Amino acid sequence: MVFQLVHGRLTGVDVVSIASPPTILALFGLLQALPGDPEEQAKAWADRLASRVMKSEAAQSRRLLGGDVKRINLVYGLVHEARDVESAPAGGSLDASRVLDIVSYYCAVSPRRLVVTGAAGSGKTVLALRLMLGLLKVRQPGDPVPVRFSLSGWDAEKEEFREFAVRQLMLIHQCARQRAETLFDGHRVLPVLDGLDEMDPTLAGSGGFASALAPRACKALEKLNDEQQDDDAAPLILTCRSSHYDALIREGRLRDAARISIAPVSAAQACAYLTARFSDGGVRVQSRWRRVVDELQARPQGPLAQALSTPWRLTLAATAYRNRASDPGELVDLGGPSAVNEHLLARYVNAATRSTRGRGYTAPEVHRWLHRLARGLERQAGSPHTDLVLHELWRTTRWWQVLLTDAVLTGLLACLLLPLCLIVSSPQALFVLIGAGALFCVFGALLSYDVGPPARVAWSNLRSPSKVLRLVAEIALGLVWGALAAVLLGLGIAVLGPAIGIRPGFGSQYVVHRAMVFGLAAGLAFGLVSGIRNAIASEQTSAADPRLAVREDIAFGAAVGLGSGVAGGLVSATTFGVSEGFVYGLCGGLLAGFASAFAAGATGGRVGLRYLAFLLCSVGRLPLRLGLFMDWAYDAGLMRLSGSAYQFRHRELQRWLADHPYPVDGS
Known part of the structure; x- marks a missing residue:
């Protein structure tokens, strides 16, 4: 159509017909009809x-268990302090035996608000994960989706719970x-809130415990108490250390x-775990573990039994002494x-490093x-954080240095x-x-x-008929708006032409014609860029690959930038000529697209470039291929995943590493 207008084969009447109200209303109706029923869409x-969530949390559950051939069956009991709970069983265990398993227990609680407490490393996160996976297995269409949120990233004194949950769904689960x-507003998310005790700074010399007057945790409880679903308290699951x-x-x-x-894990459970993990091929534990097992059996309430009374400590011991040349018996003498x-x-x-291969x-x-x-x-502002999101890591270092490098x-x-x-006749103008x-x-x-x-990109969307239809509709709508702009430009020049020195005649007709061509081409270009952006946009990214978010953001920004460049070349070619006009327009469009994507972040690309700037500023302090290292640390059992965020295997490990810049002698 633009080609016809450039060569004089399309009249102004045709342009006006393109911009007619029936055409605009028809295209708007088509675009509005594409998304479908809101309820079914939700x-x-x-x-x-x-x-x-099922995919990512199942992988996380397997990673937390590691190479364990025997799982510790955590036992829990109801704490009789809540007088306003309608019903709650007396207790249960992680897996079904003679008592309720955790999923059956939660379904028997009314209202469905559960607080899971225990000592540090007692398995609160494991229990929450098993509950989530169990609920997902029995989930029916329309049931809420259990989603785990790390509370350390919520400043309850400044942010409402709804905003925090929405932000986490965007950041961690790429919604x-x-x-x-x-x-969230449709109550289709069941919040699983992990780490109430990690919301406030810890007290010096307290072993990592936060202040009893923790303002953020108290404010969080206050706001969570205000959460309602219909006339009842909104369902949720919360984990916290017992003492806190x-x-x-x-x-x-x-x-x-x-x-x-x-x-706590009993001495008998610890012995059974170690025997199953380090069997001599029969029913006895390896000889190098015999001294530890004997000590646990002889003194079930002794110091070693207390030290190994949580799943986390047992995992530490099993990993630290995985090597057959090591001697775990030295634990008895500590x-x-x-x-x-x-x-x-x-x-x-x-x-963990010595037992994990792959990167050297x-x-x-x-x-x-x-x-x-x-x-x-x-060292982040406020409470210590636990989520390591790759494209947010720049906040953990000198932000001004990253910002300058980014620019x-x-x-x-x-x-x-x-x-x-080099390919235009007037390089000075293009250089400027x-x-x-x-x-x-x-x-x-x-x-x-x-x-x-x-920004997320899904090239597979181009195989979807609805996405292709939306692309065509947006290009057509852009053409309509361009035709409307062309009519307004033409009328404006025709009316105001004499005032600005354009006299009636062939010259004025040429100017009006070119103005209409420019408006029509600009509208088509706008529709093309908008259509490409919406066609390849995806509102989901695999949570199992945190690096994918960075790669897709750069790809999205590049795609929109290139589309903008082609569109700019089209507009300029129709106005200044096909040869050099296209080159100037291409440069202008690419610059506009890059500025929009990589400078302003309006169309994607900003996140990926900021992450690259962070890596360059961290040379010598962190590996250049940080994403690969994080994946390796996850495989080594040093990290865990929460959606698209890495976390240290345990909060205790994070604090210990923060306080020890170098390996301890003898480790």
């Missing part, structure tokens, strides 16, 4: 979220804001909730539980890198267009255009402190 979103808000929750009860507790407490725990933590990174990392450099990451989390990278990206100056665009990109990046959630 159900489909919830089903897809459930599938992603678009509209989708996250729809799921006991202290918080003086200020307030989670109302209408049943509280269970996980019992004295109290704190000495045993310090000794196991000092050996853990070294043992050495134990000292792994320890140093993990220390940097842990230290960055502990330089954005400017250099624009300068990649300089070779185009590119230079001005580069400066605009630099200043845009400097002013863009915050970066939004990463």
Whole structure:
């Protein structure tokens, strides 16, 4: 159509007909009809979220168990402190035996608000994971999706719970804001809130415990008590250390909730676990573990039994002494539980590194890198954080250095267009255009402190008939708006032409014609860019691959930038000629697209470039291929996953690494 108008084969009447009200209304109706029924769409979103959560949390559960051939059957009991719970069984265990399993227990609680407490490392997260997976297995269409949120990232004094939950769905599970808000507001998400005791800074010398007057935790409980679903308290699951929750009860507790407490691992359970994990081929434990087992059996309440009374400590011991040449019997001679725990933590990174193949990392450099990451989390503003989201790691270092590097990278990206100056007759003008665009990109990046959630790209959408139909409809709608702009430009020049020196005649007709061509081409270009952006956009990213978010954001920004460049070339070609006009338009469009994507972050690309700037600023302190290292640490059992966020295997490990920049002698 633009081709016909350029060559005089399309009249102004035809342009007016394109921009007629019936055409606009028809296209708007088509675009509005494409999304489908909102209720069915929300159900489909919830089903897809459930599938992603099941996949990621099942992998996380397997990773937490590691190579264990025997799982410790955690036992828990109801704490009789809540008088306003309608019903709650007396207790149960992780797996069904003679008592209720955790899923049956939760389904018997009314209202469905559960607080899981226990000692540090007692298995609260494992219990919550098993409950989530069990609920997902029996989930029916329309049921809420259990989603785990780390409470350490919530400043309850400044942020409402709804905003926190929506932000986490966007950041961790890669939902678009509209989708996250729809799921939360429609009660299609069952919050599983992990780590109430990690919301506030810890007290010095307290072993990692937060203050009993923890303001954020108290405020969080206050806001959670206000959450309602219909006329009842909104369902949720909350985990917290027993001692911390006991202290918080003086200020307030989670109302209408049943509280269970996980019992310590008994000496008999610890012996059974070690025997199954390190069997001599029969029913006896390996000889190198015999001294430990004998001590546990002889003194079931002794210091070693207390030190190994949680699943986390047993995992530490099993990993630290996985090597057959090591001697776990030395644990018996260490004295109290704190000495045993310090000794196991000092050996853990070294043992995990030596037993994990694949990247050739050495134990000292792994320890140093993990220390940097842990230290960055502990030093973040407010309470210490636990989530390591790749594209948010720049906040853990010198932000101004990352911002400057980001601006330089954005400017250099624009300068990649300089070779185009060699193919035009007036390179000076193009050089000025590119230079001005580069400066605009630099200043845009400097002013863009915050970066939004990463854009997701799904090329497979182009195989979807509905997406292709939407692409065609948006291009057509852009053409309609362009035709409307062309009519307005033509009328404006025709009316105001004499005032600006354009006299009636052939010259004025040429100017009006070119103005209408420009408006029509600009509308078509706008529709093309908007259509490409919406066609390849995806509101989901596999939570099992955190690196995918960064890669897709860069790909999305590049795709939109290139589309903008082609559209700009089209507009310029229709106005200034096909040859050099296209080159100028291509440069202008690419600069506009890059500025929009990589400088302002309006269309994706900002997140990926900020992450690259962070890596360049961390050379020598962190591995350049940080994503691969994080994946390796996950395989080694040093990290765990929560959606698309990495976390240290245990909060205790994070604190220990933050306080120890170098491996401890003898580890």
